[in-house]
Amino acid sequence: MAEWCADHLRSCAAWKEAGLELSTTSDENAKLLDGAIRQLVSWSDCTVLGGFHETLVGMTAADPDGIMSRTFIVALTGLGTEAAARDPTFAESMDKLEKDAEQYGNTREKRHVRAAVLWGRGKHHEAADEWDRIIDDYPTDLMAVKFSHDAHFFNGNCVGKKNAVEKVINKWDKDLPCYSYLHGMYAFGLEECGLYGDAEKEADLALSLNRFDCWASHAKAHVLEMNGRHKEGKEFMYKTEDDWRQGWMIATHNYWHTALFHIEIAEYEPALEIFDREVANRFNRSHSLLDMVDASSLLWRLELEGVKVGKERWRKIENLGKYIDNHAIVFNDVHMGVALYRQEELETERKLRESLEKYSSLHSEDNCQISKLIGLPLYDGMLNYARSEYDSAAETMFPIRDKVVQIGGSHAQRDVFVQTLIQSCIMSKDQKNWSLTPQLLIERETMKHDSQLGQRLAEKFRRMHPL
Incomplete structure (x- = not known):
């Protein structure tokens, strides 16, 4: 999955040519940073690069002092909600990154560091504002676009989430890697703003450009749910399951959406089967708090409907x-x-x-x-x-x-x-x-x-x- 993301990865010179210069002198670090961003945006692994986690390992090994690559990891850690400012190791990594950026980072990198560290220290709204300002000046900076989009999601700012993509999408060359994913991101922002018709058009466009865009599938699922098109939503998720489940980072959540369509039309057994087969198992592999939310929410909703889910299912949400x-x-x-x-x-x-x-x-x-x-x-x-x-x-x-x-x-x-x-x-x-x-x-x-x-x-x- 996502093998395309290994094509034409940008060296230091290519980043500079794109107007997004890096301070690192390691072409390997620069290329793997590019690959990491592409995999994050696509929510999937590039097997050519060894997958997302191996890409991060290789990126760090290529230049342990690289400013932008370290900033990517800090922002990813903070927005992943797995660590917070009170985590001593995370706090130390932010402190060192700030000092190093001030010493040898370039202007854009320092701004990225500021945004990532603001988020990591709990200044979520200031961080979102800083990422927004970066994409005002660097509209093809995909890392800033992605983190702005995510930050607004966690802040409950649907307008910010929409605007972060809306203001850059027409400034991108359609041949740029990940261009199609902008439409899926834009679709979700439109949906959260209640613009369901426009959101569905953007989601469909994204999927016509790349059927494996699991965030676009996710955005369309939201539209179908909010419009009360539950049977259609269920059919859409099953029909495209082999496409969106490849995106392992969001597959649990897309299975959660599939279960919600079942619950809406009082089909409780299939929803329980999805919990047992997909949601619980995926959480126990990832131990991601985002997956924990899906698992807890799904069981709670079933109980609200009067379904006896059993204590043992709750206990599958471990540790x-x-x-x-x-x-x-x-x-x-x-x-x-x-x-x-x-x-x-x-x-x-x-x-x-x-x-x-x-x-x-x-x-x-x-x-x-x-x-x-x-x-x-x-x-x-x-x-x-x-x-x-x-x-x-x-x-x-x-x-x-x-x-x-x-x-x-x-x-x-x-x-x-x-x-x-x-x-x-x-x-x-x-x-x-x-x-x-x-x-x-x-x-x-x-x-x-x-x-x-x-x-x-x-x-x-x-x-x-x-x-």
Whole structure:
């Protein structure tokens, strides 16, 4: 897969000719950096280069002091949410990179270092702004485009995510490597802004240029879900499965989308089979927190539908205890909390909650304030629901429902919180809570059209609270 990415990798001279000069004098480092960026954008391995991880190893070995290659790894680590500013090793690598960049990095590299380190230290909005400014001046800087797109995703900034690609896409030569992937990225930004027709056109264009663009497949899945075209979405994902599953970095998430189409039309067994066969197994190989979110979210949604998923499935989301002090983004913490509770790892869940509260009292990172104002109430609301404390869940989550976008993720991902709030209100014994349900159902239908799941929630409400 993605063998094309090894073609015509740029040497130091080629990077300079493209207006993107590197300070390294190692052509091997320069070429493998090019290959690494291409693999990241395509979410897949280039077997010619030995795959993404081997490319990073070779890139570092070729020039351990290379500024841009080290910056790539720092930004990748931070945006991958696996490490945060409080990780001593990560913090040390950022400090050294800053000093070295100041000593021998060029102007563009210093700006990249600034953005990557800002993100790594928790200044997420400043980092996104810096990557945006870089692509204003260097529109063909794919590394900046990719990281800007991802940063806006984690910041919950759908307009920024769209604009980051929109302002450069017409400045690219169509023969440049990865040009087609810009259309898939643009499609996702358009979808998150509610521009579903334009988003689908861009996704289809991207796939016509490269059917293996698994991010474009992902963007189209979002459009089909938000438009209520669930059977069509399910058919699309299965029809193209052999194309998008090659992108191992996002395959778990695309399987999650496939399962969501099943859940929407009340096909629960296929969704469980996808969890068992794909989602759980892939998480246990990757131990990626992004995969953890998909696994936790999928089981929780099935339980909201009344499916008994079983404790053993929850326990397949393994070794969560080592992440309880991470707090890179609170989106992860909330999903981790419900998983630990369902695993009956109550002491670990308590420690996670205490750690999150302590972290939220800091003021050094953007996520601290988001965790304090939105993350903690959302966490508590989800756990209240898990404990069948429906009144508390509704009263905790309702006031922040319009602010949850700030924790990042997509509309489709955050729908798990919307569903939980609606279920909390329906199950509440207090009229002031359950009477909020019609309003919440309308709000969800406005965002997610023709949702059969929404219709089931409305029927449940009418059944439990007849006029």
